Amino acid sequence: MEQNNNILENKHLRENPYKVPVGYFSQLEDEVNAKIHGKASLPSRIWMKSKSVVVLACSFILLWGLGYGIFNVANLGNKSVTTESGLLALIDEGYLSDSFIEDYYDEINLSEYMSNFEENDELNETTVNEIEESMTSNEILEYLYNN
């Protein structure tokens, strides 16, 4: 019991168990003086001064890249719209969350609708003009009702 209480009083535990690399203290003075008087290599100095800015810039670029990548993968605003099965695959693979799809699915469908409408715009206008010239008002109404 007494030995237990005195375990830390073992003199051996107070001895220094560490070694230092050979020649360390003799070169320490030169290294510190080089830092104080700015005699470190130019690239090293530039890096030391700009490190935090570079790291911050890289973080923003990475975040932007991730956002851009996700946007392109989801193809929001692109005429070649990702199919529903493609979107589900992205969810399964963990690239997109369900909530993301819920929020933007209408926009995806709207984009597809708009792109289809734009491609057929000229044809629809021509068809309407031809119909208007050849049909009576009642026939037009009937046509619109059926189409």
Add this chain to the structure above:
Amino acid sequence: MEDKDILDIYKEGKKDYAFNLITRKYSERLYWHLRKLLNSHEDTNDILQDTLIKVWKNLPNYREDSKIYTWMYRIATNEAITFLKRQQLKNKLLFKKIDNENADDIIADPTFSGDKAQADLQVAINALPPKQRAVFSLRYFDEMKYDDMVEILGGTTGSLKASYHHAYNKVKDHLLKVTNYE
């Protein structure tokens, strides 16, 4: 050379020469103090160099109300405590395993030449909060008086004694656990 003579040389304008004299006189003692707190040679080297650079920058403001060594010791200890706190926070945020968490890690370090008992002791010290680690190291290894410790760490002799008492018991309990004493 006495500190007073070194300071006189500094005041004569031979600042680089005086600073180098201070570095040669005290850097080894500071190194070993930091090494016991930080374990790794690389971290110790970084903090020691930061300390010496701070000493250089603040020598014009050194007020001679404490000995040069006590002043340098204070800078070095605070640098080490700040470093340890930053490291602990970083490890928590990144869910990273703390280096030297067990005796095998410490023994694997090529600059560690101690035995298992000394490695176990270091593991126990590493588990202490940074300031408590400093208190334990200064008292246990350097046998520093509490009055001198107050100059380095601040606080009161009472609070430092309590801190050491807690640290001592924690370290002792850890050693008893790993050595399986009854």
